[in-house]
Amino acid sequence: MGRFLGISVLLLLLFSATALADVVITSGLKDSYAIGDSISIEGFVVASKDISGSLNLVLDCGNKENIESVTVTMKELDKKSFSELGLKNFTVKGAGSCKVRIELVDASAVIESAETKQFEVAKTAPLAVRITLETKSLHLGENLNIKGIAFRLDGSDVNGKADISIEGNNNTYNIGSADIKGGQFALSQPIKGLPGGDYKVQIKVTDSLGNENSFESLSDLGIDDKIDFTFVTNKMEFPPGDNVFVSGNIMTAIKNAKVTASIFGSKASKDVKTSNFLINLTLPNDIPAGAQALSVYLEDDFGNKGSANQELSIKQQARSIDITTLKSALQPGDILSVRLYLYDQTKRDMDGDIELRFSKDSKIMDSKSVKSKEKADFQLDKLAAPGEYSLDASNGQVTGKLTVTVFEVKQVDPSLDGQIVTVENLGNVQYIDPVEFTLTSKSEVYESSIKTSLMPGQKDTVDLGYSFPSGNYDLVLYYGDKSKIYQNVKIQDKRDFLTKTGSALVGVTGNTVFEGAGNVIFDLPLYLFIITLGVAIFMFFKKPRTKDDVINEIKHVEDNPELAQKPETKTEETANLNKPN
Numbered sequence: 001m002g003r004f005l006g007i008s009v010l011l012l013l014l015f016s017a018t019a020l021a022d023v024v025i026t027s028g029l030k031d032s033y034a035i036g037d038s039i040s041i042e043g044f045v046v047a048s049k050d051i052s053g054s055l056n057l058v059l060d061c062g063n064k065e066n067i068e069s070v071t072v073t074m075k076e077l078d079k080k081s082f083s084e085l086g087l088k089n090f091t092v093k094g095a096g097s098c099k100v101r102i103e104l105v106d107a108s109a110v111i112e113s114a115e116t117k118q119f120e121v122a123k124t125a126p127l128a129v130r131i132t133l134e135t136k137s138l139h140l141g142e143n144l145n146i147k148g149i150a151f152r153l154d155g156s157d158v159n160g161k162a163d164i165s166i167e168g169n170n171n172t173y174n175i176g177s178a179d180i181k182g183g184q185f186a187l188s189q190p191i192k193g194l195p196g197g198d199y200k201v202q203i204k205v206t207d208s209l210g211n212e213n214s215f216e217s218l219s220d221l222g223i224d225d226k227i228d229f230t231f232v233t234n235k236m237e238f239p240p241g242d243n244v245f246v247s248g249n250i251m252t253a254i255k256n257a258k259v260t261a262s263i264f265g266s267k268a269s270k271d272v273k274t275s276n277f278l279i280n281l282t283l284p285n286d287i288p289a290g291a292q293a294l295s296v297y298l299e300d301d302f303g304n305k306g307s308a309n310q311e312l313s314i315k316q317q318a319r320s321i322d323i324t325t326l327k328s329a330l331q332p333g334d335i336l337s338v339r340l341y342l343y344d345q346t347k348r349d350m351d352g353d354i355e356l357r358f359s360k361d362s363k364i365m366d367s368k369s370v371k372s373k374e375k376a377d378f379q380l381d382k383l384a385a386p387g388e389y390s391l392d393a394s395n396g397q398v399t400g401k402l403t404v405t406v407f408e409v410k411q412v413d414p415s416l417d418g419q420i421v422t423v424e425n426l427g428n429v430q431y432i433d434p435v436e437f438t439l440t441s442k443s444e445v446y447e448s449s450i451k452t453s454l455m456p457g458q459k460d461t462v463d464l465g466y467s468f469p470s471g472n473y474d475l476v477l478y479y480g481d482k483s484k485i486y487q488n489v490k491i492q493d494k495r496d497f498l499t500k501t502g503s504a505l506v507g508v509t510g511n512t513v514f515e516g517a518g519n520v521i522f523d524l525p526l527y528l529f530i531i532t533l534g535v536a537i538f539m540f541f542k543k544p545r546t547k548d549d550v551i552n553e554i555k556h557v558e559d560n561p562e563l564a565q566k567p568e569t570k571t572e573e574t575a576n577l578n579k580p581n
Contacts, residue, residue, distance in 0.1 A: 021074070022046040023104050023114040033092050034125040036209035040089045041100055043114065044081045047074035053106035055085050060101060061094035061121060072104065093209070095121045125211035126153040129162075129203055129218065137222045140192055141255070141302035144175060144221070147186045150205050157183030160207035164189075166221055168199035180205065192302035196225035227252045227298045227306030237313040240345045241285045244312070246296060250275045257300035263312070264292055272298070288346045289316035316344045318352060321393045321400030328404045332428045333382040336404060340393060342372035349373060357392045360385065380406065383428050383456040412452065414477045414484065419491045421477070423452055424459035436478040439464075439489075441471050465494035 027042035041057065057068040070086035082102070092098075101115040127150060134145035150158040162185045164175045173194055178185040201219040206212050231248035238244060246261050250272070260269040261281045268281040281294075291311045299305040322341040330336060342352045351372055358366040358378045370376045378391070386408035393400040411427040414435050425431045434449035450462055470493040475486040 020047065020049050020106065020111045021051055021104055022048070023102050023112045025100075025102060025114045025116060029100070029116050029119050032120040032122060034122055035092055035095055035211045036125060036207070037092050037121075038089045039092055039100070041082060041087065041102065041116070043102065044079055045072065045074065045085065045104060045112075047076055047078045049076050050074070051104070051106055051111075053104060053111070055082070055087065056103045056105060057087055057090065058101040058103060059090070059092075059094060059098060060115075061096045061098035063094075064101075065094065091209075092121050095123050095210070123210060123212045125207060125209070125213060127151065127158060127205055127207070127211070127213045128153060129205055129213075129215045131201065131203065131218050133201070133219050133221065136220055138191055138224070139252075140194065140196070140223065140225045140304045141190060141300070143188050143190050145186075145188045146201070147184075148203065149183050150180050150185065150207075151183050158205065158207045159183075160205060162187075163204040163206070165202055165204075166194075166199040167202055167216070168197050168223075169195055172202075173199075180207075190302070191223060194223055194225070194303065196223050198222055225304050227254065227257070227300065227304045229296075229298055229306055229308065231296050231308060231310070233294065233310065233312065237315060238283055239315045240283055240287050240317050242283050244281045244283060244294065246277075246279045246281060246294070248277045248279075248296065250277070250298070252304065252306070254298075254300045254304065255302075257298055257304075260297045261294065262297075263287070263294045283314070286345050287314050288348075289314050289344060316350055318342055318350065318395055318397045319345050320347075320398055321354060321395065323391060323393055323400050323402040325402065325404070328402075330380060330404060330406050332380055332384040332406060332409055334380050336378040336380065336389075336391070337375060338378075338391060338402065339375050340370055340372060340400075342395060342398075352395050354393050354395050358389065359392070360387065360389045365389075382426075385428055385456075410480075412454065412479050414450075414479055416475060416477070416484075416486045416489065419464045419489065421450065421462045421464060422459055423450060423454065423462075425452075425454035425456055428456050430455055433480070438476045439468060439473040439491075440476075441473050444471075446473075463494065464489075465492050467495070469493050 023043070023045055025041065025043040027040060029039065029041075033039065045055065051072055051074045053072050055070050055072045056066055059065045059067050067090045068087060072085055074080060087102075097118050098121050099116050099118045101113060103110045103113040105111070129148055129150045131146055131148035138144060146164060148162065150160070150162065152158060158180055159182070160180045162178045162180050164178065164187055165172050166175060167173075175191070176187055176189040178187040199221045200217045201221055202214065202216040203218060204212065204214045228251040229248050230251075231246050233247075234245040244261070244263070248259065250257075254272070254275075257272045258269055259272050259277045259279055260267060261279050262268075263281065264284050264287045266282060266284045266287075268279055270277065270279045290313070292314050294310050294312050295307065296309075297305070297307045320343045322343060323338050324341070325336065325338045327334070327336075336358070340354050340356070341349050342354060344350045349372060354370055354372060356368045356370060356376055357364050366378050368376050368378075384406050386406050389404050389406060391402040391404070393402075406428070408429055409427040410429055410431060410433075411425075412423055412431050412433075412435065413426050414421060414423045416422075421435075421437075423435055431452055431454045434451050436447075436449040439446040439448075446468060448467075452460070454460065468491050470491055473489045473491060475489045477484045477486075
């Protein structure tokens with residue numbers, strides 16, 4: 001280690017002894033300068049041998065810049081100061097961390113050099129600015145008129161540019177720029193598009209050397225962006241869908257403005273160039289009833305704006321009627337139960353009277369008046385015709401309709417009273433199917449049917465005594481998939497002689513007739529022949545009846561009242577009973 005240090009010192013002494021010259025800087029520099037400041041470098045050069053070259057002053061602020069170069073001719077052992085050699089003061093142009101280097105160049109090679117310590121060059125020069133405003137309160141659209149001077153603290157004027165801005169509402173807004181000539185500048189610029197409020201004027205000055213200085217809060221400035229106006233409407237209460245006419249008067253001076261009126265999503269706009277305006281706005285059809293705010297908004301080309309609100313009263317208007325029911329398909333005799341709801345423009349139920357008409361094929365069957373949300377009942381007739389029925393509702397403004405269906409019912413009810421069979425149509429359509437029956441005694445069985453053609457509600461009767469012989473029978477009536485059983489039915493034969501002899505079982509009343517009857521025990525032609533022959537023999541030998549005979553027969557019935565009583569019958573109705581084969 002010691003040996004290496006000795007060799008280094010020896011080499012240094014040897015190099016110094018062989019150097020052509022020494023360059024020494026004697027002046028101390030400040031720690032900081034501004035762009036445009038003058039820097040003086042003092043020092044000297046000592047020649048160890050004859051020198052013919054140049055002395056260069058280099059400014060290094062990140063990038064080397066050769067500021068000045070002077071010719072040097074020196075003899076051996078000459079000593080000259082920088083000023084004697086021709087180096088002068090220089091002006092700082094760069095910015096940043098800098099140092100100055102003095103280089104002695106001979107034959108294009110640097111033979112010796114020296115440099116200063118580092119110093120800072122800032123873009124901020126010691127400047128001052130003073131301004132005046134023509135007015136400190138502006139309305140958007142008016143000009144900001146500003147004058148000012150800019151100078152160095154040494155008193156010299158500044159040439160450059162002034163960038164003028166205002167700060168307020170937590171933002172900075174650029175207004176414009178003005179040239180600075182001989183230390184003076186002026187700006188006249190309209191203010192627009194800014195929010196109203198209190199502002200501070202600030203100016204950034206950039207001189208011709210590139211120095212930048214910012215000056216804040218030079219003056220207060222108030223900006224007003226309000227448009228004052230009033231308006232009225234053609235009325236205060238409106239139905240949905242109506243037109244609102246808005247008439248207004250503007251108190252603030254404007255050039256070009258637009259007025260916009262809006263309510264519940266509906267909007268209308270119009271350009272305004274004078275102090276008065278009239279605008280038409282159509283209300284939405286679904287605007288809710290009650291108080292609704294009408295908003296009117298004004299804005300001009302410069303950003304001045306104004307707004308005002310007014311409450312309008314919106315009428316509740318019926319828009320629909322809803323009819324609900326649990327059953328839309330009914331049987332004759334059912335009750336149609338419905339509930340009525342009257343809805344307004346927002347589909348909210350409302351109070352009101354509703355007129356109802358229940359009809360079929362435009363024929364009104366019933367009518368009622370109910371209130372919204374109330375229930376209404378309509379009784380169907382037991383023989384109500386099948387098909388579609390309409391329930392129409394109206395409150396004078398809107399209508400509603402419900403269609404229901406009445407099923408087709410095909411039904412008869414046969415019954416027995418004594419020896420008379422009654423067939424009644426209980427359905428709502430014409431009944432034309434036959435009612436079949438059997439008559440059974442100990443010795444005979446008759447099967448026959450009653451042909452029907454009955455309209456709804458119509459009934460007809462058949463006296464079995466006009467078609468069958470006297471006797472006690474069990475009667476079974478078949479209708480549809482049902483049947484009725486009657487036991488011990490006593491039939492009194494009421495047929496005349498010719499009918500008996502013909503044995504033709506025919507109908508005797510109205511729309512209901514016998515299709516025919518058959519004896520399942522005897523052959524019908526033989527049976528008819530025997531009866532005919534017997535009747536003929538009886539009539540040949542029969543003693544004619546006298547008046548006294550008739551009187552005696554009546555007296556006999558009166559003395560024996562049991563002969564006039566109806567036979568005891570037993571009935572039973574069954575469903576899905578198979579008829580005998």
